[in-house]
Amino acid sequence: MLRSTVLLAALCATASPALAETVYVRAGRLVDPEAGKVLTGRLIRVDDGRVVAITADGPAPAGARVIDWSGYTVLPGLIDMHVHLADMDQSENVAEPLLHSAMEIAYVGARNARTTLMAGFTSVHNCGNFRAYADVELRNAILRGDVIGPRISAVGAYVTIPGGGGEVTGFAPDVDVPADMRAGVVNDAADTTRKVNALFQHGADSIKLIATGAVLAQGTEPGQQELSEDEMRAAVTVAKARGSWVTAHAHGAEGIKSAMRAGVKAIEHASLIDDEGIAMAKAKGVWLDMDIYDGDYIADYGRAHHWPADMLRKNDDTTQAQRDGFAKAVKAGVKLSFGTDAGVYPHGLNARQFKYMVRYGMTPMQAIQAATTVSAELLGWSKDVGALSPGHYADMIAVSGDPLADITVLEHVDHVIKGGDVVK
Numbered sequence: 001m002l003r004s005t006v007l008l009a010a011l012c013a014t015a016s017p018a019l020a021e022t023v024y025v026r027a028g029r030l031v032d033p034e035a036g037k038v039l040t041g042r043l044i045r046v047d048d049g050r051v052v053a054i055t056a057d058g059p060a061p062a063g064a065r066v067i068d069w070s071g072y073t074v075l076p077g078l079i080d081m082h083v084h085l086a087d088m089d090q091s092e093n094v095a096e097p098l099l100h101s102a103m104e105i106a107y108v109g110a111r112n113a114r115t116t117l118m119a120g121f122t123s124v125h126n127c128g129n130f131r132a133y134a135d136v137e138l139r140n141a142i143l144r145g146d147v148i149g150p151r152i153s154a155v156g157a158y159v160t161i162p163g164g165g166g167e168v169t170g171f172a173p174d175v176d177v178p179a180d181m182r183a184g185v186v187n188d189a190a191d192t193t194r195k196v197n198a199l200f201q202h203g204a205d206s207i208k209l210i211a212t213g214a215v216l217a218q219g220t221e222p223g224q225q226e227l228s229e230d231e232m233r234a235a236v237t238v239a240k241a242r243g244s245w246v247t248a249h250a251h252g253a254e255g256i257k258s259a260m261r262a263g264v265k266a267i268e269h270a271s272l273i274d275d276e277g278i279a280m281a282k283a284k285g286v287w288l289d290m291d292i293y294d295g296d297y298i299a300d301y302g303r304a305h306h307w308p309a310d311m312l313r314k315n316d317d318t319t320q321a322q323r324d325g326f327a328k329a330v331k332a333g334v335k336l337s338f339g340t341d342a343g344v345y346p347h348g349l350n351a352r353q354f355k356y357m358v359r360y361g362m363t364p365m366q367a368i369q370a371a372t373t374v375s376a377e378l379l380g381w382s383k384d385v386g387a388l389s390p391g392h393y394a395d396m397i398a399v400s401g402d403p404l405a406d407i408t409v410l411e412h413v414d415h416v417i418k419g420g421d422v423v424k
Contacts, residue, residue, distance in 0.1 A: 022047050023420055024060040025067045025396065027074035031403070033372040034387045036365050038404060044074075046394040049419035053390060067422065069398045072414060075368065076388045077122025077150075077395030079375035080350050081289050082268055082339030085112040085126050085152070086134035097130040097168050097181065105131050109138040113149025115348040118424050120413035122395035123151040123376075123385045125339070127247065127268065128208045130168055132157040132183035136203040148423060151395075153379055155247075156204030157184035159195060159235055164226040165214030165249065186227075189234040196238040207239050209248040209264065212255035215298070215314040216344065222251030222318055223272055225258060232262035245380070247289070251318060253277055260286050266378055268339060270329075271322035278325065281334045287378045289339035290326045292360060293353035295319025297345040323360050330361035337378050338371035351410040354403075364404045394420040 025044040032039060041057040060066050086109030088096050100108075109129075116124060126135040139152035160166025168181055184199065186192040196207055211227050213220030220226070232248065239246045240263075247266040248259035253274040256267055260280050266287040270277070273288070281288055298307070298315040329336055340353045357367040376386025384393050396417045401409035416424035 021065065021420075023065050023067060023394070025074070025394075025417070026057055026070040027072070028070045029073040029402070030054070030388070031073060031075040031368060032388070033076065033365070033369045034389060036369070038073075041070075042074075044388065044394070044396075046420040049394055049421070051388050051390050051392050051394050054388065067417070069415065072398035072400060073402060073409075074388075074396055074398050075403070075410075076372045076386055076392070077397055077416070077418065078120050078351070078371045078410070079123045079125075079338060079379070079386060080116070080121045080340055080342060080371070081125040081266075081337045081375045081378060082127045082291060082341050083116065083124045083347070083350070084128060084341070084343030085109050085116065085124070085149075085347070086131070086138050087129040087343055098171060098175070098177070102131050102134070102180070105129070105134050106137065109134060110141070110147040110149070112343075112347040113138060113142060113147060113152075116342065116350065117148060117150050117416060117418065118413070119348040119350055120397040120399075120410065120416055121150050121350055122397075122416065122418050123153075123379070123381065125153045125206070125247075125375075125379060126155065127249075127339075127341075128155055128158045128166065130158075130181045131178075132180045133202055133204075139205075140203070150418075151381075151385065153205040153381075154203070155206055155208040156199040156202060158208055158210050159184040159186060159192065159199075159227070160210035161186065161226045163219060164210050165212065165217045165220045166208075166210035167217070169220075170218040186231060189228070189230045192231045192234040193238055196235045200238070200242050200244070206244050207235050207246045209235055209246060209259065211248040211250040211259045212252045214249065215251070215318060216311055218308065218310070222269075222314055223253075223255075225252060225255035229258045229262050232259055232264065236263035260284055266337065268341075269318075269322065270325060271318035273325040273329075275328070278329050278332050278334060281329070282332050285335065287335045287337045287374075288326075288329050289337045289378075290322060290329070291339055291341040291344075291353070292323050292326050292356045294341050294344050295322065301345070323356070326357075327361045330366075335374060335378075336362075336370055337375040338367075339375075349411075351413075354407045354410050358407050364407045367407060368403065368410075393418075
């Protein structure tokens, strides 16, 4: 098993007392993303936090605890493959991370985790934070029950070149950046091997590479490749040896293809992907994780709040290109996960992306599958999350209305269960 799957199983075994009971959930409508179908009138039996049976609705055993969601549409808990829970928004001030202590970041992360869970996202891939291992500690705190939040797969820190898209930038040249904000800064392939090993040794589940420049990082350009193919291959080699995987932030077409040649499992953003890159992703089975909601938020909120002009320009240069690439990838049958880059916009609004995925070519069921079964497979957690068939964790949400008729109903989640425990 992947090391993240082993950790998830081990730590989730230490559950709250609420999990040590049998619970029945009545579902008026049940979305089954594995089969791509919607079932009506179902009774879900949960033992010790996992689904053990789904039957036609009927009487529950006398005295059993029953959660009545017969008036709702029920889905597996949603998955966001690209969030930044344990960090500060740096859009208005790129040096913002330098203004907050590690202790403050811990509290901010706890707040963001709770907000994300209440929005119906019961599992997330936390794709980086400037203070190294903030997401690892947040993951562990949630698994211990210290704070409330989704199941987290953590990357520990960004692997980036000096001054690249994963660095804190925009400060005076005589300012010293704390060492914990440079844990993933690498100078060559050998250094990459050392730093990636260190990330795993300190609890990272997977690795996040910054292959190209970024929209919201001063002094970098999205289309410019930063990490070399050799450096990225070194990271992939270490991850594979440890039973893990690598994802790459990559906007530019050449950086995307270089990362795929290096062996990454997924590409984040893929804003300027070309036809050759789409064909390569399809042939290699690489996931594209495209945050196609963000562009509108950055354009509207960023201009209203006077974000730096170069950020707004880079956003304009990539937004429609990314959406066009997404539409092409849907038609080509590329594996597309659900990732939003939450933290660029306020946490808890993750589900706003669904309507964009439908607008640019997916059916509502495909969009739901992207945020359940497809993302679970990318995480390596398919046996545990992303579906509600027997054996999976009882992570589920309830919404009013029919998301297959109107995908925006997922923006308003009425109830959330995580591991059989009602959290909302």
